[in-house]
Amino acid sequence: GAVVSQHPSWVICKSGTSVKIECRSLDFQATTMFWYRQFPKQSLMLMATSNEGSKATYEQGVEKDKFLINHASLTLSTLTVTSAHPEDSSFYICSAESGRDYGYTFGSGTRLTVV
């Protein structure tokens, strides 16, 4: 089946620092990947669509300068939360379309805590 690996699974960082989250498609190529954020007891919120070799498309209200997305290859997309603040603490999840039979596969998520 299709596997999306996300790393790290959890991270604690100090306010003002930056954190990078990696998302890899292990057994398929992903031209497009998606980044979501989920606050406790809330639904998934799409942050941006990551396109290999081009700029990401951000959803309304998401700061592109704060959430830097790089999709340098067909198997790797990264999300960097710059100058993190406590309000950025959340569960960040990536996903990729992995074919008709598998739909969209999600990574295991990264729980970010900013202290």
Place this chain on the structure above:
Amino acid sequence: QKEVEQNSGPLSVPEGAIASLNCTYSDRGSQSFFWYRQYSGKSPELIMSIYSNGDKEDGRFTAQLNKASQYVSLLIRDSQPSDSATYLCAVKQVGNEKLTFGTGTRLTIIP
């Protein structure tokens, strides 16, 4: 009107009974429909995908799609406590790569 609507629940079902989860969508151009299960603190995992009108069965799960009425449902037979989770309905529209998610239905199976 939200693009994808689900009853947030919680929905409580006795163990062994059938759990019925419903979802409606607003865009008639939607072409692909997915049900995801999300346990607390975990990321969503795909349960079923359905693309054509009618029923699609996979083990204890049956997805039902009615494009004329713009609804998609998920039935879980012989419900188990391990089925307790939030179920997310997701819809993909023609010409759009993104999935649009409902807010999810929290299901609790009572032993």
